[in-house]
Amino acid sequence: MSKSSEDLALPGPSSSMQRMETKAKCSDSPLPEFTPLPWTLAEIRAAIPPHLFLRQTRRGMAYLIRDLAMAAVAWELATLIDPFYARQHVVERLGPFGAECARWAAWLVYWWFQGLIFTGVWVIGHECGHGAFSPNQNICDAIGYIVHTLLWTPYFSWKISHHRHHCNHASMERDEVYVPKTRSDLGIPQEGSDVEFDYDEFFSDTPIYTLYMLIRQQLFAFPAYLICNVSGQKSYPKWTNHFSPNSVLFSPAQREAVLVSNLGILTMICIVSFASKTWGTAAIIKYYGIPWLCVTHWFIMITYLHHTDPELPHYRDAQWNFQRGAAATVDRDFLGWMGRFFLHDVAHFHVIHHFFPKMPFYHGPEATEYLEAFIGEHYRRSDKPVFRALWDNYNNCQFVDDEGDIVFFRNKRGQAVRRPASCTRQ
Numbered sequence: 021m022s023k024s025s026e027d028l029a030l031p032g033p034s035s036s037m038q039r040m041e042t043k044a045k046c047s048d049s050p051l052p053e054f055t056p057l058p059w060t061l062a063e064i065r066a067a068i069p070p071h072l073f074l075r076q077t078r079r080g081m082a083y084l085i086r087d088l089a090m091a092a093v094a095w096e097l098a099t100l101i102d103p104f105y106a107r108q109h110v111v112e113r114l115g116p117f118g119a120e121c122a123r124w125a126a127w128l129v130y131w132w133f134q135g136l137i138f139t140g141v142w143v144i145g146h147e148c149g150h151g152a153f154s155p156n157q158n159i160c161d162a163i164g165y166i167v168h169t170l171l172w173t174p175y176f177s178w179k180i181s182h183h184r185h186h187c188n189h190a191s192m193e194r195d196e197v198y199v200p201k202t203r204s205d206l207g208i209p210q211e212g213s214d215v216e217f218d219y220d221e222f223f224s225d226t227p228i229y230t231l232y233m234l235i236r237q238q239l240f241a242f243p244a245y246l247i248c249n250v251s252g253q254k255s256y257p258k259w260t261n262h263f264s265p266n267s268v269l270f271s272p273a274q275r276e277a278v279l280v281s282n283l284g285i286l287t288m289i290c291i292v293s294f295a296s297k298t299w300g301t302a303a304i305i306k307y308y309g310i311p312w313l314c315v316t317h318w319f320i321m322i323t324y325l326h327h328t329d330p331e332l333p334h335y336r337d338a339q340w341n342f343q344r345g346a347a348a349t350v351d352r353d354f355l356g357w358m359g360r361f362f363l364h365d366v367a368h369f370h371v372i373h374h375f376f377p378k379m380p381f382y383h384g385p386e387a388t389e390y391l392e393a394f395i396g397e398h399y400r401r402s403d404k405p406v407f408r409a410l411w412d413n414y415n416n417c418q419f420v421d422d423e424g425d426i427v428f429f430r431n432k433r434g435q436a437v438r439r440p441a442s443c444t445r446q
Contacts, residue, residue: 077159
């Protein structure tokens with residue numbers, strides 16, 4: 021079992037006295053204390069009934085077929101939008117301007133729901149990458165490769181780095197994505213230093229600029245991560261990406277898989293180029309391009325909010341272990357029934373997924389009940405509206421300290437909302 025930060029301190033009377041003095045200094049802090057998860061992964065797994073770990077190929081295929089059928093129906097209905105609002109009796113009844121407004125409103129409805137449907141298909145590919153879709157890995161890889169390639173994700177390359185993310189989540193030294201910036205990364209002096217620092221001046225972005233940066237993140241962060249390792253592990257060399265078989269992300273034995281992923285993306289380039297020449301670029305953008313942008317938006321929003329929150333800890337090696345990293349995420353009520361139906365509960369029950377990535381999503385709700393009952397306050401859930409949470413967390417999660425084995429995000433005024441139970445490592 022992993023030891024707490026107090027257990028790791030050197031033994032002896034002098035060490036005990038130092039801890040007592042440090043705690044006395046920290047006792048005046050108004051911040052609530054945080055104690056790391058104490059249980060082993062085996063103890064946590066034993067608290068969850070074995071049948072919830074069973075994977076059913078037929079059930080996974082049923083969800084995939086349902087999603088593809090919904091996508092086809094939505095696409096077919098979208099072909100009726102422009103002809104319908106161009107009809108003479110519709111234009112006469114609504115007026116030219118009203119008919120045009122109604123036409124674009126119909127397209128917005130299509131983009132919203134088709135984007136959610138496409139994201140659900142992407143989630144199925146994500147399940148395949150973890151081996152949660154079927155007990156047969158060949159089936160997982162075949163399905164995952166097809167659906168992820170159709171949505172511009174290099175399946176095997178992303179599967180490899182995503183697996184490493186799960187193995188190292190919330191580790192400052194080894195996590196693959198959403199690694200927090202530190203004080204030194206931003207040039208902010210250490211707390212308590214003699215250097216004067218004006219947080220208000222340093223973080224004086226206007227709300228409009230913040231909104232621009234947030235929109236940029238939502239639309240382009242995933243391609244930027246795949247191409248240039250944006251928000252990834254800072255220790256990687258420059259130009260680390262998911263497309264070079266020689267990238268530090270991959271071992272020599274994984275290079276063929278990277279090339280197969282690249283072949284899929286090249287095939288998609290050819291397909292979309294042919295479709296654009298045949299039906300027109302505007303049509304491809306309307307029917308496929310904008311829903312795909314919605315996929316990147318929803319996927320980034322979901323993952324960002326899972327892993328970025330002022331109350332979630334990040335660990336350095338002395339305190340990190342797998343189960344503590346798994347608990348450093350949060351379940352969210354994401355879009356209510358739409359998030360549960362179209363997105364396969366990927367946002368509502370993400371904590372259990374980090375503990376047991378091979379558990380199928382359809383067992384997530386029941387398994388989460390057992391998980392929460394066992395780990396208690398270490399389970400985190402937020403019912404805050406997700407767009408509000410996105411804005412708040414983007415503003416409040418700016419950086420973490422360079423020192424300390426357990427660190428929490430600080431906001432634009434350098435303030436945190438939690439602190440480790442022992443301040444000896446801060």
